[in-house]
Amino acid sequence: MKNKFANRMSKTPRSFVREILKVSENPEIISFAGGLPNPESFPVESISKAVHHVLSKNGSEALQYSTTEGYRPLREYISKRYDSQGLKVDPDEILITNGSQQCLDLVGKVFLNKKDTVVMESPTYLAAIQAFNLYEPVFKTVPLMEDGIDLEKLEEVLKNENPKLFYAVTNFHNPTGITYSEKKRKKLAALLKEYDTILVEDNPYGEIRFMGENILPVKSWLDDGILFGSFSKIVSPGMRLGWIVAKEEVMDKLITVKQASDLHSNYFTQRIVYQYLYTNPVDDHIQKIRNLYKKKRDMMISMMNEYFPPEIHYTHPEGGMFIWVTLPEGISSMELFDMALKENVAFVPGEAFFVDGSGKNTMRLNFTNSDDENIQKGIKSLGKSIKELLAKLKAV
Amino acid sequence: MKNKFANRMSKTPRSFVREILKVSENPEIISFAGGLPNPESFPVESISKAVHHVLSKNGSEALQYSTTEGYRPLREYISKRYDSQGLKVDPDEILITNGSQQCLDLVGKVFLNKKDTVVMESPTYLAAIQAFNLYEPVFKTVPLMEDGIDLEKLEEVLKNENPKLFYAVTNFHNPTGITYSEKKRKKLAALLKEYDTILVEDNPYGEIRFMGENILPVKSWLDDGILFGSFSKIVSPGMRLGWIVAKEEVMDKLITVKQASDLHSNYFTQRIVYQYLYTNPVDDHIQKIRNLYKKKRDMMISMMNEYFPPEIHYTHPEGGMFIWVTLPEGISSMELFDMALKENVAFVPGEAFFVDGSGKNTMRLNFTNSDDENIQKGIKSLGKSIKELLAKLKAV
Numbered sequence: 001m002k003n004k005f006a007n008r009m010s011k012t013p014r015s016f017v018r019e020i021l022k023v024s025e026n027p028e029i030i031s032f033a034g035g036l037p038n039p040e041s042f043p044v045e046s047i048s049k050a051v052h053h054v055l056s057k058n059g060s061e062a063l064q065y066s067t068t069e070g071y072r073p074l075r076e077y078i079s080k081r082y083d084s085q086g087l088k089v090d091p092d093e094i095l096i097t098n099g100s101q102q103c104l105d106l107v108g109k110v111f112l113n114k115k116d117t118v119v120m121e122s123p124t125y126l127a128a129i130q131a132f133n134l135y136e137p138v139f140k141t142v143p144l145m146e147d148g149i150d151l152e153k154l155e156e157v158l159k160n161e162n163p164k165l166f167y168a169v170t171n172f173h174n175p176t177g178i179t180y181s182e183k184k185r186k187k188l189a190a191l192l193k194e195y196d197t198i199l200v201e202d203n204p205y206g207e208i209r210f211m212g213e214n215i216l217p218v219k220s221w222l223d224d225g226i227l228f229g230s231f232s233k234i235v236s237p238g239m240r241l242g243w244i245v246a247k248e249e250v251m252d253k254l255i256t257v258k259q260a261s262d263l264h265s266n267y268f269t270q271r272i273v274y275q276y277l278y279t280n281p282v283d284d285h286i287q288k289i290r291n292l293y294k295k296k297r298d299m300m301i302s303m304m305n306e307y308f309p310p311e312i313h314y315t316h317p318e319g320g321m322f323i324w325v326t327l328p329e330g331i332s333s334m335e336l337f338d339m340a341l342k343e344n345v346a347f348v349p350g351e352a353f354f355v356d357g358s359g360k361n362t363m364r365l366n367f368t369n370s371d372d373e374n375i376q377k378g379i380k381s382l383g384k385s386i387k388e389l390l391a392k393l394k395a396v
Numbered sequence: 397m398k399n400k401f402a403n404r405m406s407k408t409p410r411s412f413v414r415e416i417l418k419v420s421e422n423p424e425i426i427s428f429a430g431g432l433p434n435p436e437s438f439p440v441e442s443i444s445k446a447v448h449h450v451l452s453k454n455g456s457e458a459l460q461y462s463t464t465e466g467y468r469p470l471r472e473y474i475s476k477r478y479d480s481q482g483l484k485v486d487p488d489e490i491l492i493t494n495g496s497q498q499c500l501d502l503v504g505k506v507f508l509n510k511k512d513t514v515v516m517e518s519p520t521y522l523a524a525i526q527a528f529n530l531y532e533p534v535f536k537t538v539p540l541m542e543d544g545i546d547l548e549k550l551e552e553v554l555k556n557e558n559p560k561l562f563y564a565v566t567n568f569h570n571p572t573g574i575t576y577s578e579k580k581r582k583k584l585a586a587l588l589k590e591y592d593t594i595l596v597e598d599n600p601y602g603e604i605r606f607m608g609e610n611i612l613p614v615k616s617w618l619d620d621g622i623l624f625g626s627f628s629k630i631v632s633p634g635m636r637l638g639w640i641v642a643k644e645e646v647m648d649k650l651i652t653v654k655q656a657s658d659l660h661s662n663y664f665t666q667r668i669v670y671q672y673l674y675t676n677p678v679d680d681h682i683q684k685i686r687n688l689y690k691k692k693r694d695m696m697i698s699m700m701n702e703y704f705p706p707e708i709h710y711t712h713p714e715g716g717m718f719i720w721v722t723l724p725e726g727i728s729s730m731e732l733f734d735m736a737l738k739e740n741v742a743f744v745p746g747e748a749f750f751v752d753g754s755g756k757n758t759m760r761l762n763f764t765n766s767d768d769e770n771i772q773k774g775i776k777s778l779g780k781s782i783k784e785l786l787a788k789l790k791a792v
Contacts, residue, residue, distance in 0.1 A: 005506060006531070007509055009649055018464075042459040042460070051444070051447045059444070063438040063633070063634045064634050102658040105658065110401060113402045131656045239459065239662055261657070262501065262636060263636070269662055
């Protein structure tokens with residue numbers, strides 16, 4: 001059978017993070033590895049009411065096939081929410097998908113020929129590499145700074161490589177937690193326009209800002225840009241509902257490939273999520289999530305301040321789910337991972353997020369899905385292991 | 397933007413059937429066009445109870461991210477059901493997907509290089525052409541007979557073209573309604589084995605047999621074969637849940653591409669469907685659907701016997717949702733479509749289901765989603781239009 005697989009499969013190994021997540025499923029492990037929302041944040045009771053309403057009023061309709069584009073009132077809701085945030089998006093420019101992960105696959109299908117160039121942030125969202133990889137592009141990477149992509153290096157790549165797509169997570173980046181500044185967003189938009197490269201802006205965490213000021217998506221300065229959104233972090237990830245925003249010409253192609261890929265996203269759940277959003281004070285709910293995550297982020301940062309040696313650098317995210325840690329050169333986060341696991345603590349070694357195998361001294365910590373006690377115990381334990389590794393390094 | 401699209405997009409026009417379905421959404425139209433289950437068959441109340449159970453007992457868990465493979469008890473349920481039908485499938489050989497449409501996409505991703513040969517039945521399921529098309533294969537077609545594929549012509553193609561995949565809907569075929577005989581299934585399995593071509597067996601209607609004897613899937617004589625299943629016709633299509641059965645080596649690749657495509661299928665709905673299946677007499681429910689559809693099929697056939705001229709040939713399906721009509725050579729079903737629409741009757745002209753543009757004198761009629769009165773009125777009206785066309789043809 002082996003020689004029957006398509007060539008693209010040889011470039012797509014099973015995810016390393018997936019294996020780590022399996023390890024960290026052991027309930028004895030304090031896991032900062034996953035990217036899971038805190039289940040406390042799921043509005044179980046309100047969802048239950050929404051389901052009851054949908055099934056009792058429109059049961060047969062909600063269980064039937066539906067349109068590829070997605071449930072129109074839900075798309076109208078998303079459009080209105082963008083509007084309230086300062087971004088004009090027509091409901092017809094929105095396609096409902098299976099989470100933002102599927103947006104990546106659909107964009108890959110619509111745009112990527114083999115050997116097309118895609119510019120990725122370095123580091124970047126691992127599953128974006130996997131999704132695009134199936135269309136066999138060439139990846140070019142540009143380093144990420146504290147306020148967004150390195151524009152000088154980006155311009156070099158745009159000039160020399162004529163890339164088709166530029167992929168970015170602009171708010172509370174996965175894995176680094178950083179956010180693009182407004183200044184950088186504007187310049188980025190101008191640059192992409194100048195070199196005719198398509199913006200693919202992924203924004204799954206945008207609503208989870210717990211500090212600082214909201215900034216408009218890069219797309220608001222670049223009308224042709226493609227923008228992803230998701231209900232995973234504000235309602236439920238298990239429901240796998242996200243969306244993609246694009247102008248008509250691109251939307252037409254996206255709908256064609258969405259239809260070929262799975263006809264349409266789960267309509268029953270679209271109806272439920274709409275009903276939930278329509279009848280509940282969603283902003284209050286999101287504010288609760290923000291408060292919860294800010295507390296956990298503050299707790300983790302304060303523990304890191306206390307227990308990590310001063311040589312260790314880490315980001316101070318204003319939202320989202322992740323803190324990014326940079327260890328001194330020469331310290332391997334894979335080695336730290338093995339040590340930590342013996343102490344029942346897990347995280348994701350950072351090299352998984354680099355296309356080029358660099359980042360061996362980096363790591364990603366998730367702060368949203370552990371209770372306070374585990375954050376305290378886990379960071380303290382990590383600090384101890386890091387100090388041991390540092391001592392070993394200095395002794396050499 | 398146009399010159400940015402991937403080459404594959406030029407081969408994938410928006411579906412013609414899609415446009416027809418839009419026309420037939422008009423409530424004044426008697427539509428035999430769609431492929432919709434009858435909403436009477438949806439177990440709304442039992443689903444409601446299942447949701448209540450899942451959310452009250454395991455709400456937070458059901459709304460969280462889950463594994464790519466799918467909810468294990470659901471996979472075990474599918475495995476046991478196959479077992480009771482005489483097919484041995486391990487739960488680890490089952491991956492939950494977004495309906496069987498996604499199975500097509502995942503198989504395309506895992507197996508198809510550009511210009512690989514895929515053998516399709518002629519006619520075949522339209523959306524399978526669309527799904528595979530995105531991987532830019534070369535299609536070879538083999539005519540379908542009343543008892544399945546034309547084995548002689550298939551062997552020619554297998555011998556001369558070295559195809560990678562053979563795609564078939566073996567029960568109550570879409571669009572023709574025919575079913576592969578057991579004899580043909582065994583010979584087909586032997587032939588595919590001999591020429592080392594992978595079986596892709598799509599079986600969305602298998603449970604909806606209302607006459608005749610159940611026959612095992614072709615896969616039961618060809619262990620390496622890939623088999624699709626779906627809950628769309630027995631529980632709800634709006635929930636978009638299906639599955640793919642494959643041996644370990646292939647399953648490993650399927651899981652990798654499923655993860656890259658959308659992480660996993662809607663977990664909330666997987667839990668609900670499992671709960672529904674676990675607590676309800678599913679066989680009674682399926683029997684109700686069979687009885688309902690048999691009545692409608694019988695009604696349509698008896699109206700066709702009465703109102704269609706004797707030159708018209710049509711299939712007598714033992715299950716599923718479609719009857720396939722062959723008009724005399726020289727009569728165009730597109731012309732009939734235009735005439736019928738003026739009388740507020742819609743169907744799908746058959747050429748949409750042929751890769752090579754043939755089948756201009758064929759059409760597909762859906763019998764599951766119209767009430768008795770509309771079946772009577774619609775077929776009577778179609779018969780009248782057909783007679784007019786015949787008279788015109790004879791007058792020439």
